[in-house]
Amino acid sequence: MSFVDYLFLFGGMGLVTYLPRSLPLLYLAHKKLPQWLIDWLSLIPVAILSALLAPSLFTDSATRNFELGKPELLVAIPTLLFALKTRSLGGTVLIGMLLYWLTEMILNYLPKEIIPASIIECSIFVCYRI
Numbered sequence: 001m002s003f004v005d006y007l008f009l010f011g012g013m014g015l016v017t018y019l020p021r022s023l024p025l026l027y028l029a030h031k032k033l034p035q036w037l038i039d040w041l042s043l044i045p046v047a048i049l050s051a052l053l054a055p056s057l058f059t060d061s062a063t064r065n066f067e068l069g070k071p072e073l074l075v076a077i078p079t080l081l082f083a084l085k086t087r088s089l090g091g092t093v094l095i096g097m098l099l100y101w102l103t104e105m106i107l108n109y110l111p112k113e114i115i116p117a118s119i120i121e122c123s124i125f126v127c128y129r130i
Contacts, residue, residue: 053076056072057070057072057073057076058070058073071100071103071104071107072100074103075096075099075100075103076096078095078099079092079095079096079099082095
C-alpha cells in the first residue's frame with residue numbers, strides 16, 4: 001500500500017469512528033429528553049462495568065466454570081465496601097491493590113494442606129489450580 005492509501009485508510013477509520021458519536025450528540029443537543037430515557041441511559045455505565053468485571057470475578061479463566069473461591073472475588077468484596085463507604089477512587093485502588101497483594105502472599109506462603117481446593121493460587125502473571 002502506498003502512503004496515500006494509508007492516509008485514506010486512517011481518514012476512513014477516523015470518519016467511521018467519529019460520525020456515530022457526533023451525530024447523536026449534534027441531533028440531541030437542543031432536544032429535551034424524557035426523564036425515563038435519562039434514567040435508563042444512566043444505567044449504561046454500571047451495566048458495562050458489570051459485564052467487564054463479572055467474568056473475571058466469578059469464572060475460571062481457562063474453562064469458564066463458575067467459582068466462588070477466587071482471590072479476585074475475595075478481594076473485590078471488601079474493596080467494594082470500602083468504595084461505598086468512602087467514595088474515594090484513589091483510596092479504593094490502593095486498598096484493592098493492598099488486599100490483593102496480601103491475599104496472594106497468604107495463598108502462596110500457607111502450607112498447601114490448609115488452603116481449600118476451591119481457592120486458586122495466583123501469581124502476578126498466572127492463576128492456576130492448586
